Amino acid sequence: MSDRRRQKAAEDGERSLIGPPSGHAGESLLGRDASTPFFVYLLAFFSALGGFLFGYDTGVVSGAMLLLKKEMHLSALWQELLVSSTVGAAALSALSGGFLNGWLGRRICILLASLVFSVGGVVLGVAQIKEVLLVGRVIVGLGIGIASMTVPVYIAEVSPPHLRGQLVTMNSLFITGGQFVASVVDGAFSYMSHDGWRYMMGLSVLPAALQFFGFICLPESPRWLLQKGRSQEARQVLGRIRGGRDIEEEYDAIRGSIEEEARDGGSGGVVILRMLSYGPTRRALVVGCGLQMFQQLSGINTVMYYSATILQMAGVRGDKQAIWLAAATSATNFVFTLVGVWLVERVGRRKLTLGSLLGTGLSLALLAVGFLLSAQNSPAVTLHPVDARNSTCRLYGSCELCMLDPDCGFCYLENGTSVFDSSCLPVDPASTDSAAWGRCSNRTEESTSPYWAYNHCPTPYSWVVLLGLILYLASFAPGMGTMPWTVNSEIYPLWARSTGNACSAGVNWIFNVLVSLTFLHVAEYLTYYGAFFMYAGLAVVGLLFVLCCLPETKGLQLEDIENLFTRQLCSCGGLPANDSRHVHYVRQSSDFTAAQYGAVESDCAIAYITVSTVFEALPLFCSSAENPILTYNHVSLFLQLR
């Protein structure tokens, strides 16, 4: 270690023991004094376009489907196929993306994803038959899967530690931004009944092309380059993204961790098996996949999907209004994701996720209560017109029972808040917008004509449901919407990062399909309030999981995060609480003495030692019984100073 670096390390150590001037606990030594070059923001922006496309392509389909099903005469099965094929393909490509990521690198994978998005957009824009549409939706799904696992990894690897959380969370902001833009585009083109859907789906080519051409000029992740032995290029890229600042410490840390891994002899074999057989990566994988699973089990996509119906319950009538109000829902999701970007480096990942899950659980319970009140006060069926086709609809005595049957809808007149002349009628098989026959089969906009409610009932408690919806988005978006992606980009060591992210993104997509495909059946068996109580319960289980297992990664250098998973799984998040304590991590890569750090006995409780020559310094640093005083014969000491 050169004298200059030793002196710098000593100064850094001294500062860390005194506590950070800004009061940001845990802020990295590496990032603290850094002014981040514009180039890093540019990299984050171009990669996050992948997140935008993920959001756009998953969001646009609902509006496009309203037009498509009429123009292409799509059956319910085909509609379902066109929606879920994308998510299914995303699950498959996210899982295989891990291999591509490790093999080809992050940059090539992002370029590949944008190419795939562009091809998919063109196919969708020109499709003449539904089979071609299906191919287009599958292609787009393949792009989404690769982008969803590569982009957070790339951003995490190029960001300085003090900004990493914020920049990776920006990717989530782009996802919800994409969903919002998609809903506005849906709204705008919904007036174009012929070919409107082509524009809705085809427009995704623009951001995809922008990302492709932007990324041609952008560099590969320095961490991947070093892993592949391209050290000269890695050093150049690191210098570029750190704006000419001293990169030696970071460079050494990355190289050190790659060498450590090679020394441990673990570079061969199937990565997932190695991850599972090594404690820290196994625990990280459980945490990463668990977070992604609970993100989907908290029901975000059913709430988003169901928002139009919730708004109809609240008295919004007509498809056009429902489309625009669905845009308001995705705007709310987007705005509250922005809150997450703002909070992530201030409160940290752990507190943000916990707070978000608590709010999510409570608002899901409120939604459920709203549905329960509506069900208990469901209007009765007063008219039973003779049903020539003998459908089951005529058997139901209340709107609640009627609307839970997917083949029936509720037809009624209204005077203020009271419902009268109501009947339960079979729905038109060609469109759920009207009844198959009778008063509600040929509706006009006149105030005297009856209303048709499919999948919902008129209720005076719609405001409870609406409030639940808004509170849900406000609590879900900043934490549970963002942190699963952010945390996964940080918790795996370099050798396991691609595979870890591939698995966790795969879990996200698999649970996405599962929850959205089962929602209507769950609602049919458990009723709507039962379904939302169930999601609230799952959010509580998620809360306990996060409480026990999620450690704080804020401010740490990526190479040091693995050390947080060395303990038993359900103690890693639960370090003794002492919020006033500042925790700093110092990675030191040669001999030094405690005096260089100006340490006094009370400053420190535990030292995690990976390798060290200077164990004589330890008693002075650490007085805890947990501290293993061992002789090491190598050259790096990792300390957690409290």
Ligand SMILES: O[C@H]1[C@H](O)[C@@H](O)[C@H](O)[C@@H](O)[C@H]1O
């Ligand atoms: O993080 C995102 C975001 O919250 C989206 O709104 C949701 O549709 C996705 O499923 C999720 O992964």
